[in-house]
Amino acid sequence: MFQDLKRLRQHFSRSRVPHHKDVPILQVSNVYVSYDSGVAISDINFTVNAGDSIAIVGPNGAGKSTLLKTIAGIQDADNGNVQIFGHDPGGHICIAYVPQRKMIDWQFPVDVTDVVMMGRISQIGLFRKTSKLDRKAVREALKLVGMEQYKDRQINELSVGQQQRMFIARALAQETELLLMDEPLNGLDASYRKEIFDILDQLKSMGVTVLSSHHDLDVVSEYFEKVMLLNNQIIQIGMINEVLTSENLSIAYGTNVI
């Protein structure tokens, strides 16, 4: 509760932790998370440099979502710590998390612009109206993901691909530097996947760091260069051809999966 009041004060005063550019954007040390049902992830250690795009792969129940949520600060770690630009995640608003489709109430009475504007809420602050800057950020974010013409649509009227693009636009409006995406390609066919990959390219050119989880190895090898293979622990992280070896995969998935 004390921490919550600190957040209330921060939100009201709009004060933020400064970014130090000479340290890695993300440093995860000895992170361990367990639920009532058992250990989700343990002994997680890795660093990510700004601008990287890393795919997290692993079998169902490997702890991919847990890892992303822990980095986002939605899930508390039992042990270890996560640092963003050398600080606790607490003071940062530069992390964006794109939720899985099923987590969202698509009947909620908001349109695309409303949702993207939600990314600006920390910049807007309490008891204030949206500024020209906020509206410009939203417009540009929508343009970047090619969603301008859908800006007045209720969110239930979007295709699955458009829904993903809307959430990426929201992250852009938020001025995110670290984008976390949980199964962004789930339910997308090849043409939609291409759209998302194009946007990922664009994010890369803007210097946005992206961590995304995937369960389909073929799709991952279509696009990503850097991969983390996860099964409760990190089996290996690095270039895709070094990580996705048959030896590593049999450790992660059990024998003879591929």
Add this chain to the structure above:
Amino acid sequence: MNAIDSLIEFVLLPLQYPFMIRGIVASVLVGIVCSVIGSYVVLRRMAFYGDALAHSILPGIAIGYLVAGGVNDALFWWALVTGIFSSLLIRAISNTTKINRDTAIGVIFAGMFSLGIALISTVKSYSVDLTHFLFGNILGIDNSELWLIAGFSAFVLVVVVGFYRELMVLSFDSVLAETLRLPVRSLDIILSLLIAVTIVVSLQAVGVALTVALLITPAATAYLVTKRLKAMMLIGVTISIFSGVIGLYLSYYLSIASGASIVLSCTGFFLFVWFFQSIRRL
């Protein structure tokens, strides 16, 4: 001209009574604040919480009634304290045990409601008074109560305007609220308290048993026809205002209980909208 004259008479006749005017003003105020807060209640699926919280206020009213002997202002403050107490109690139980929110609500609601009935039953004329508390007595509102209703309605609306975006994000995507480091718990408590205040404000109008209807029926009706939260609130407000006025006229001319006739007007709007939407889909 005769038809117009009789229509004017139909409208004006009840207005010669100050209690009717006070009742209409009260029902409009209550309608506004209920449908704004009710929009969050509907979207967050908190209907049961709203209903339970209204019922759990009964012991507060009973104590106020026994202590102050029917001074209505006193009832208001006792109800407010009890409402806030129950709301925090439900939170505390569901947060500190493995019991989920719904169950905690059920336990507290039934317990508090029974305590209220037990207290009121110590008074001889209890069935009449209990009826007022359960179903409201909007035509018995006096000026000072009207001011309390107006003051607290204004307070609730100011807080909603200030926290509009925050409450919307909290309701739509709590994960975003968390990653943006919004004060999620404080916001959650603020919303619970706003619901408690709104319920107390509407108690005089429709009573403990029917308050949930003002909270959710206009908002639910608006939800059927809108795509944006602001529009949902505004349409809900409009429906509430009409329901309040229509309800009181029905109550006057048909001699039926005012709380019930206001709620029935709301229900009428809901059924009307639902019916036409269903026909259009055919």
